[in-house]
Ligand SMILES: Nc1ncnc2c1ncn2[C@@H]1O[C@H](COP(=O)(O)OP(=O)(O)O)[C@@H](O)[C@H]1O
């Protein structure tokens with residue numbers, strides 16, 4: 001019983017350690033004097049009342065503190081999650097300290113080269129300044145990604161099945177795929193812009209093709225690698241050709257299909273941002289371009305911050321789906 | 335006669351050289367009969383089973399199953415592979431149900447799934463995946479998967495080769511039980527003389543290069559058989575002697 005209590009106390013120590021950096025950052029932002037007088041934070045009307053970027057930073061930090069405390073408490077029951085949480089404590093502490101240091105050097109004293117290294121509060125300022133505009137552009141990127149990527153996955157798996165299953169299709173399509181696959185999708189941008197009715201559909205097309213190639217070739221490889229014995233087992237049980245394809249070849253190819261999807265995801269993020277920078281009427285890439293024109297580097301950082309969060313969430317979601325679909329692999333040593 | 339094998343020859347061409355694997359195989363199986371084939375490794379046992387199931391074709395001769403020539407695999411001829419060959423991405427339950435799904439008779443037979451899982455003693459493992467099972471359990475899933483199709487002939491290719499002797503004895507009894515209950519004809523390939531004597535009505539001895547049937551021995555010991563009984567042991571000894579004679583050219587031990 002006593003040992004258990006000691007464990008609880010020790011774990012609570014780790015939770016405190018995790019949030020300590022962020023707490024320090026809050027205090028620094030609040031108490032450290034603004035020594036460089038060129039920096040002024042404007043107040044903006046928000047749904048939560050009038051607020052300036054410094055306040056927003058403290059709110060974000062408070063949310064992080066609460067979030068990590070709650071997630072720490074939730075992780076306590078599960079041994080694996082608890083270990084992971086303890087393992088990350090150092091890193092999260094360092095993150096908080098880093099924010100505090102950047103706040104001092106970037107904003108409070110402005111000793112970093114300006115305007116390239118804005119402090120954390122300044123990076124959050126655009127959300128107050130033009131939150132609606134940022135949201136519109138984020139949604140534009142998201143819509144582009146969803147359309148482009150889902151069609152890419154669909155066509156990729158479809159093509160992969162064709163060339164993996166039919167020898168004729170393999171003979172005719174795979175060389176084309178291999179050659180076209182090495183060309184970065186944005187190279188097609190000029191054609192895409194003239195061939196498609198809107199810039200949006202042109203960008204969707206680019207994302208589709210950049211996702212298509214890795215998924216198609218890995219799907220095909222997965223299908224072709226199905227052991228003959230597995231087909232024979234299905235034939236003995238009375239399976240026809242459709243059964244062999246849909247219940248043998250495709251499930252067997254699933255791990256490789258997901259490898260293709262991961263590669264495609266990385267491609268899609270790159271293509272998405274490049275396409276937006278090269279000629280889209282919206283999106284985070286477009287927003288970065290605009291900001292750069294006005295040398296508003298703090299806005300560039302704000303856009304990068306959103307990308308980091310957005311793309312991480314997408315990767316997490318895809319990872320979840322993969323884990324579910326490939327649950328039969330859990331425990332197999334790879 | 336449920337199965338008739340008539341003058342079957344099988345050659346493979348390897349590097350433009352023809353290799354004779356089976357020569358003039360003749361064998362008949364009565365309904366409900368249990369026949370074992372024993373022979374050294376490489377004497378063509380698996381090849382013969384593949385011909386019977388329709389996974390492979392003979393160069394000469396023919397194989398009749400219920401009076402009809404075997405042309406392609408059919409679920410009425412069940413096959414237990416040397417490696418269990420389960421579908422890795424399906425649970426035990428779904429592996430067993432695979433035959434029903436493949437034949438589009440899942441709905442009307444779904445109640446049988448649990449029955450066959452229970453029959454092979456895997457109650458409680460319905461939701462497990464193949465990699466979570468031991469070799470013996472996996473092989474039992476393979477047996478349930480074959481049985482749910484209610485085959486009329488079940489051919490088994492050294493299904494217990496990789497199992498420990500306790501698991502092996504357990505599955506042997508299970509198979510005899512099933513055979514009795516369903517009057518199922520079984521053809522078992524084994525390299526274990528004890529196993530052959532314990533289970534079979536008849537034992538076929540094959541010799542290699544080229545693979546041919548050397549002798550067929552009737553086993554007249556009543557079931558259930560006692561592994562320590564006098565008749566059992568004397569037949570076992572007789573078989574081992576024949577086996578040595580049949581393979582007169584010295585065979586290195588590890589070949590078996
Ligand atoms: N597809 C094939 N192509 C060429 N040779 C084969 C093929 N299948 C089997 N053989 C040969 O036939 C012989 C018998 O094989 P097999 O039937 O697997 O023997 P067993 O099951 O008795 O150990 C072996 O020498 C093997 O090399």
Ligand SMILES: [Mg+2]
Pocket residue numbers: 379380416491
């Ligand atoms: Mg064999």
